Amino acid sequence: MYKIEKDQTTKLLMDLVAIDSPYFEEDNIMNFVLEWFSSNHMEASVHEYHEKKVTGFKGKNIIVNLDSKKSGPVICINGHLDTVKLCSGWTTNPRGEVMDDRLYGVGALDMKSGCASTMVALRAFYENHRDFNGRIIATYVSVEEGPYGMGTNSLIEDGYLKDVDFSIAAEPSAGFTGNSFPDICLGARGGYGLEVEFFGVSSHAATPELGINAASDAARFICELKNVHYVEDPHLGRGSACVVAVESDGGACSVPDYAKVRLFWHIVVGENEKTVTDEIDKAIERAGIQCRYTIKFREAPSEGAKGFMPYTISAEEPMTRTFTETIKDVCRTDPSVSYFQSIGDFNYLGTRLGAPVVIFGAAGSNFHGSNEYVELESVYKTAEVIYAFLERVLTR
Structure with a gap:
């Protein structure tokens, strides 16, 4: 039986951070993630899109589709593999440097932490539960940090997310709100x-x-x-x-x-x-x-894609309540409840799919700035929470 290990989660995150992936330049990290899923015997595909009207950009997303072929909820897991561009002022290695329980690097917090957490959670779930109910569609997208959230926008417009019942955006909620981990956001401006x-x-x-x-x-x-x-x-x-x-x-x-x-x-x-x-x-x-x-x-x-519309969800919505209970069980403490103050792909998911979206991820600081870092224990715990939630809603 596959078990999530902190060292493996950290190793994967370090591999992701070591790959330069500023928005519009994501091909290398997309190839890495595609190969990672393939080597772990999970079906992953490349979704290509061409934004013709404004930028002319030709982009890619990675889609992992775990389909039980049985009735049950459709869970979307969303993360972006791009980062902001390298800024000045770094005194640590922007390609990854571990000190104490922190990993420093561009995108270490925002949001390669969430991508690593969901990737190892999916691997553990697939190894332990080949027989389950419903479907998981995990999306690792491009150009979230750039204009228009083009990666997730294209997935929605091409119909890949039309049947989703619940979404998890693994953005670093604690890192953004400044609250102690665990923190869950139930909406965003x-x-x-x-x-x-x-x-x-x-x-x-x-x-x-x-x-x-x-x-x-x-x-x-x-x-x-x-x-x-x-x-x-x-x-x-x-x-x-x-x-x-x-x-x-x-x-x-x-x-x-x-x-x-x-x-x-x-x-x-x-x-x-x-x-x-x-x-x-x-x-x-x-x-x-x-x-x-x-x-x-x-x-x-x-x-x-004209604007990012605000949204909130109820803490009493059934899957949201289950997710919150899962956090408590795994982390042995109640999460703080917050609301995101800026925009992201979660706005598209939360206002265009007709289904609840929670934002949950790691702790850290300095996102979009020099010496960005993530707290590695929170990355591991995020993976454990997402695995436990999938197990709770898809195997019972």
Whole structure:
């Protein structure tokens, strides 16, 4: 009988971290994961997609389909194999370095930890339970860290996840919330990328009163964002607007007649494109700008990928309750319950499949930054929880 071992979980995670896989550059790690499942006698396939409309990117996902051919729940396990790009400031090895019970490296926490946990959990389940009820569809996707969540979006649009009853996104919930492991997230804020363009009138910088300064109006608008009225959600809290880029140039000595403010706007349940647009209109009115302006939500590959919609689920939903009880049994403590404050593939799963999604994974820190690390005991325990949950819902 196959048993999950911490050393094996750590070894697999180290192998994953050692492979460079920034978004748009995932071929090597996809090949590794495909071969890993094949060598462990599990059926895995490559799902290829081509995002033609915006990026032109041709990507891959790995799909593992464990089908009992008997009735029962369909469980989706989702993880992304890509990472953010290497940033500056590292003092540890970004390709993997173990110190005490921490593994440092790009993606060690976000989220190769979750991928390693689910991979060893699936191997243990397959070895111990060839006869079970229902189906497991495990997806290891590309370009989650990049634009549009293209890997998971393509799986949904190509129909691979249409029958799912319950999903586990093995993102590092404890690592993101800052709570002690174990922590389970029962929802997440959503968000949109958008830009506001300002069109003024140019004039010589010596006579700025003859023009309309687009840069100044953009600045006044930015200052008014602090007065936006955000919807308050009892679980997700409030939305937020973050200026991620500003563009304007008057040349050597001219009043700039154009400016662009690029935003990422996090939202909660009850907010949408219209509520965001309304708040921008109000902020511009308060700012008293003179420019003409337009609001443009970023172009998206498809209707479903225009934004990441927020969601929450009930702790009393039957499979969610079972998952929480499994955490308690394995970890011998009640998990804290949190709600994710940013976006990810779980938003697509939680709002487009019509089935509950939990976010559960490892502890650590410095995700998207230098010296990112994961606590190895939490990676192992995540694997144990997912294995025990699959056993509980598919073999009884």
